[in-house]
Amino acid sequence: MLRVLPATIVDLDALESLEMQVFDHDRFSRRQFRHLLTKAHGITLKAQKQNNIIGYMTLLTRTCNHTMKIHSLAVDKNSQKCGVGTLLLRQAEQVAADYERTSLKLEVSEDNPIACRLYLSHGYTLQGRRPHYYQNGSAALIMKKNLANLEHQP
Ligand SMILES: CC(C)(COP(=O)(O)OP(=O)(O)OC[C@H]1O[C@@H](n2cnc3c(N)ncnc32)[C@H](O)[C@@H]1OP(=O)(O)O)[C@@H](O)C(=O)NCCC(=O)NCCS
Known part of the structure; x- marks a missing residue:
């Protein structure tokens, strides 16, 4: 059974081995994960099947009063295209609503068409572009979704 739960230390x-498997660059280090899980103003969600973590998402709350930031999203290569990313993205909206935030924002690499399509198909819109943002030199697209009409789900 697939479940989405808050991750802990x-x-x-x-999480570290998932990160190594999924990303070629701009990875979170172990130290960054430790900070995210213990000190950062945010929440890390894990997608767990049996006892295996097959995806995660980090959300940062300390952006501004109205917005929450999706800091990272990744799904194990063997579990991609099965709806896990979509599930985590939906859960992010619920967390944002719980924190009374009215929008979600994120940055995504311009050369990551799968992720770009995922966000656009979920109602995120392009807000801007940051050239040479990632370690491989690619630009970041800034995207945002307004959640004002999101009903609080039980
Ligand atoms: C982007 C990512 C999180 C999507 O996770 P996922 O669990 O595969 O996503 P889903 O299964 O919910 O699929 C979402 C959509 O992407 C499509 N998709 C996913 N992987 C795909 C692939 N390899 N090729 C083509 N389409 C793909 C799915 O078909 C689906 O489209 P649909 O809604 O029209 O059917 C995952 O590919 C990933 O971890 N990529 C590497 C890390 C990354 O790029 N993270 C995002 C950083 S901003």
Whole structure:
């Protein structure tokens, strides 16, 4: 059964190895994960199947009063295209609503068409572009979704 749960420090090893498997550059280090899981103003969600973490999303709350930032989203290569990314993205909206935020924002690499399509198909709109943002020199697209009409779900 697939479940989305808050990640904790006990998930550090699993998150680190997922990060290594999924990203070629701009990875979170172990130290960054430790900070995200223990000190950062935010929440890390894990998608867990049986006892395996097959995806995660980090959300930062300390942006401004109205917005929450999706800092990272990744799904294990063997579990992609099965709806896990979509599930995490939906859950992000619920977390934002719980924190009484009215929008979600994120940055995504211009050369990541799969992720760009995912966000656009979920109602995110292009707000801007940051050239040479990532370690491989690619630009970041800034996207935002307004959640004002999101009903609070039980
Ligand atoms: C982007 C990512 C999180 C999507 O996760 P996922 O679990 O595969 O997403 P889903 O299964 O919910 O699929 C979402 C859509 O993307 C499509 N998709 C996913 N992987 C795809 C692939 N390899 N090729 C083509 N389309 C793909 C799905 O078909 C689906 O489209 P649909 O809604 O029209 O059917 C995942 O590909 C990933 O971890 N990529 C590497 C890390 C990354 O790029 N993170 C985003 C950083 S901003």
